[in-house]
């Protein structure tokens with residue numbers, strides 16, 4: 098199956114492949130994607146230690162557990178020292194690169210705080226640690242400021258490329274065009290730009306998802322972090338009876354197909370096996386690695402904060418420490434015959450081809 102070059106797949110063909118039901122054909126899709134991944138980056142998995150340093154958020158996305166109006170959690174912000182301590186842990190454990198993630202805050206004080214932290218992480222690691230930011234929409238000068246301070250990758254999910262669906266998932270003041278403009282700003286500045294979507298959202302069709310894949314291809318994106326939509330009971334999207342009972346099963350299946358098709362469509366891109374996959378299946382991330390993903394994002398947030406950074410239900414590793422996750426992931430990666438690429442940034446092959 099899929100005899101033509103992957104990068105020539107049309108939106109209609111992708112839509113059809115996302116609806117495959119024959120187990121043998123699905124397995125063969127995964128195998129083809131895995132072969133492609135091994136050809137591009139070998140049997141290697143790159144780590145990005147993720148520090149979820151604050152759950153303060155000015156936004157109110159209808160799906161997210163840390164949205165502004167959710168009162169059922171304690172808001173926190175890690176101190177500069179705590180962030181640096183986590184960053185040092187990432188460095189000393191050879192993860193090679195980290196992600197700083199938080200809710201969205203647009204304020205001068207916050208921009209300055211982040212700028213300072215980026216510089217200190219660079220200094221602490223002698224410039225060796227790669228820094229990815231996942232801090233939502235900001236103005237171009239703030240993005241530039243953080244880039245100059247030493248961040249080199251930015252992850253901003255488009256969430257869905259259907260502008261109608263985007264509008265249904267967000268209040269009126271979160272415009273789809275603003276999101277697109279931010280992605281353009283990030284690419285203009287020179288960030289390795291990552292984006293992604295949630296998979297299996299209420300109202301989302303296979304054709305929408307095929308459109309998402311084509312968008313990643315058109316935009317020249319370097320890394321994709323896409324994962325299943327997982328409901329959170331404290332959010333408007335999960336209230337009422339608009340969610341089917343077999344949502345988790347369907348979303349896992351769709352997510353794995355999306356990973357495989359993406360690897361076939363854009364062979365030299367970085368693809369994350371996202372944490373949300375593990376909320377749906379104990380081996381969800383390993384399944385994604387075998388379906389074409391090559392990045393894992395181990396949570397290194399101090400344990401005491403994890404319970405208040407629940408974007409969705411059943412978020413894994415809430416009761417664990419960074420040390421526990423390290424050993425656990427090592428075994429998981431080994432179990433599928435792959436190895437962790439320690440002390441490397443893990444830039445995607447397409448980035449080097451562009452240089």
Ligand code: SAM
Nearest residue numbers: 160161199200201231233254325326327408409
């Ligand atoms: N605030 C920043 C932003 O929105 O870009 C970065 C942090 S935000 C928590 C990171 C990602 O979490 C979002 O881009 C969204 O795709 C994902 N997310 C939020 N709620 C989710 C849910 N219920 N299921 C799956 N992913 C979710």
Ligand code: SF4
Nearest residue numbers: 154156158161164200
């Ligand atoms: Fe805030 Fe990001 Fe959650 Fe939206 S997805 S509510 S911006 S943390």
